[in-house]
Amino acid sequence: MPATARPDACDVLVVGAGPIGLALAGLLSAEGVTVAVVDPNRVVCHHPRATHLDDETMRTAQTLGAADLEPHFLRQSGWVLTDGDDRPFLELAMPDQVSDQGWFTDYQFHQPDFESRLRGTLAAQPGTALWFGWEVISLEQDDDGVRVSIRERRTGDARDLRAGYVVGADGAGSFVRRAMRAEVEDLQGTQTSLIIDVHPFRHPDTLPRTTGFVRCDAAEPVTYVPIFPPLLRFEFMLPAGTDVAEAERPDRVYALLARWLEPGSYRITRTDAYQWHAHLVHGWRRGRLLLAGDAAHEMPPMLGQGMCSGLRDAMNLAWKLALVVRGRAPDDLLDTYESERAAHVRPYIVESARQSNLIEAFAQGVRPPAMDGPQVVERFRPPIGAGVGEPVGAAGKLAPQPVTGDGRRGDDHTGYRFVVTGAPDVIAAAGDETRAQWTRLEAALLPGGGADITAWLAANGARAAIIRPDRYAYALVADAAELAEATARLTGQVLLSAVPA
Numbered sequence: 348m349p350a351t352a353r354p355d356a357c358d359v360l361v362v363g364a365g366p367i368g369l370a371l372a373g374l375l376s377a378e379g380v381t382v383a384v385v386d387p388n389r390v391v392c393h394h395p396r397a398t399h400l401d402d403e404t405m406r407t408a409q410t411l412g413a414a415d416l417e418p419h420f421l422r423q424s425g426w427v428l429t430d431g432d433d434r435p436f437l438e439l440a441m442p443d444q445v446s447d448q449g450w451f452t453d454y455q456f457h458q459p460d461f462e463s464r465l466r467g468t469l470a471a472q473p474g475t476a477l478w479f480g481w482e483v484i485s486l487e488q489d490d491d492g493v494r495v496s497i498r499e500r501r502t503g504d505a506r507d508l509r510a511g512y513v514v515g516a517d518g519a520g521s522f523v524r525r526a527m528r529a530e531v532e533d534l535q536g537t538q539t540s541l542i543i544d545v546h547p548f549r550h551p552d553t554l555p556r557t558t559g560f561v562r563c564d565a566a567e568p569v570t571y572v573p574i575f576p577p578l579l580r581f582e583f584m585l586p587a588g589t590d591v592a593e594a595e596r597p598d599r600v601y602a603l604l605a606r607w608l609e610p611g612s613y614r615i616t617r618t619d620a621y622q623w624h625a626h627l628v629h630g631w632r633r634g635r636l637l638l639a640g641d642a643a644h645e646m647p648p649m650l651g652q653g654m655c656s657g658l659r660d661a662m663n664l665a666w667k668l669a670l671v672v673r674g675r676a677p678d679d680l681l682d683t684y685e686s687e688r689a690a691h692v693r694p695y696i697v698e699s700a701r702q703s704n705l706i707e708a709f710a711q712g713v714r715p716p717a718m719d720g721p722q723v724v725e726r727f728r729p730p731i732g733a734g735v736g737e738p739v740g741a742a743g744k745l746a747p748q749p750v751t752g753d754g755r756r757g758d759d760h761t762g763y764r765f766v767v768t769g770a771p772d773v774i775a776a777a778g779d780e781t782r783a784q785w786t787r788l789e790a791a792l793l794p795g796g797g798a799d800i801t802a803w804l805a806a807n808g809a810r811a812a813i814i815r816p817d818r819y820a821y822a823l824v825a826d827a828a829e830l831a832e833a834t835a836r837l838t839g840q841v842l843l844s845a846v847p848a
Contacts (some may be wrong), residue, residue, distance in 0.1 A: 355508050358380045360384075361381070361382065366654055368516035378673075385478040385482070389479050391459045400453075421454060421573060424456055424558050425441055429564075456574070467814060478497060481500065482522075483496070486522075512635045521642035527638070532573070534697055539591070540586060540648075543575075556573055570584075577597065637684065666815075684731050694729040718806060749768050767813055769804055
């Protein structure tokens with residue numbers, strides 16, 4: 348589409364076309380929201396930054412129409428921590444079966460391919476303007492919207508765009524966050540790693556194919572991650588005061604990798620010294636400006652949850668923004684975005700910082716208590732914070748993915764919607780007013796919901812549930828009366844009273 352054909356006004360402008368910005372734009376566009384995306388890169392960055400998806404964020408990929416990429420992802424089987432002489436002292440095994448989310452728990456993937464799918468899908472959506480190769484140079488908001496000045500990096504041409512809302516998904520150095528003057532809390536997890544990505548001509552016998560490891564060497568602890576074959580990643584934790592330019596020298600890179608890879612047997616695709624932080628922003632919203640992903644929170648890579656957390660931001664924010672810009676919900680619904688997401692992401696930041704600091708301690712000889720064999724990793728799933736509902740019991744926690752009667756994954760049937768699921772008799776007993784409210788909420792009904800839903804409800808003493816579009820439970824109820832009460836409460840929280848059935 349030529350620049351002159353792109354509209355200068357949209358409902359939501361997203362700054363940043365990484366996975367978070369693209370996911371947010373894709374979810375909004377599918378809801379009928381007009382979207383513009385501005386990013387300085389004309390094409391996707393060819394080296395991966397993030398490498399990990401979990402089962403929850405695979406549901407996001409599924410929602411975005413990218414589930415068919417799963418065969419191109421590497422299913423991760425475990426982690427091993429060793430000392431400097433390669434003796435294991437802690438082994439972690441990933442579950443070897445599909446979880447209640449409908450996917451395996453851990454995948455490694457090639458980010459450029461994932462981004463390319465999201466870019467292409469978005470380009471095919473009507474009502475979407477892609478300003479790739481452009482950068483934001485100023486933002487000015489008023490009561491009715493935001494004026495966004497952008498400049499094309501190649502030509503220097505400038506344009507002014509108008510948006511109802513602007514979301515900064517523009518990374519750790521976010522322009523939008525600086526414009527908002529948001530406060531950043533340091534949760535004490537800063538470290539610098541030398542990241543080396545390689546493309547071996549043949550996978551070396553010295554390295555596992557589906558298992559990562561952390562070698563706690565006293566000099567420079569190293570993390571090894573197989574991405575998708577044949578790509579491999581090494582992250583060397585650098586001591587404080589390291590000369591970064593010296594660390595990135597090619598001769599030093601060859602020397603660091605020589606333990607596992609013979610020089611000349613691989614192509615180096617990336618060598619970057621990158622500083623990780625454990626940061627949480629306070630103030631994800633200022634008027635019509637919002638933040639998502641690394642612009643709102645950063646964490647060390649030990650849990651593999653940085654990008655996953657950003658995708659959760661997109662899933663939380665998109666349905667709320669869509670309701671607001673379509674005139675169905677009050678503007679203050681957007682205030683629940685930070686209250687819910689910041690409380691959820693904080694434990695991930697704290698834990699990733701703790702593990703980062705532990706690896707430094709392990710490199711100095713500290714050891715955890717002895718364990719008898721590999722330990723199966725238990726999924727770390729904190730609840731969201733207060734916002735649309737209160738996090739009590741299973742409410743506020745991630746819900747299982749329902750299944751349909753034909754065995755299909757439920758999200759493919761329900762879409763990005765509120766879902767009412769559970770015992771068929773409880774749902775059938777709902778009265779006319781409750782059903783009218785389900786219509787106003789545009790909720791999908793899924794009686795039964797499959798074995799995982801049945802077990803989840805039974806474990807919580809419930810027979811039905813309302814699940815939010817971002818897949819988190821709003822309410823679990825025992826009978827039709829409680830279901831009617833929860834439906835009325837939800838309708839009052841998220842919809843304007845004037846929204847018709």
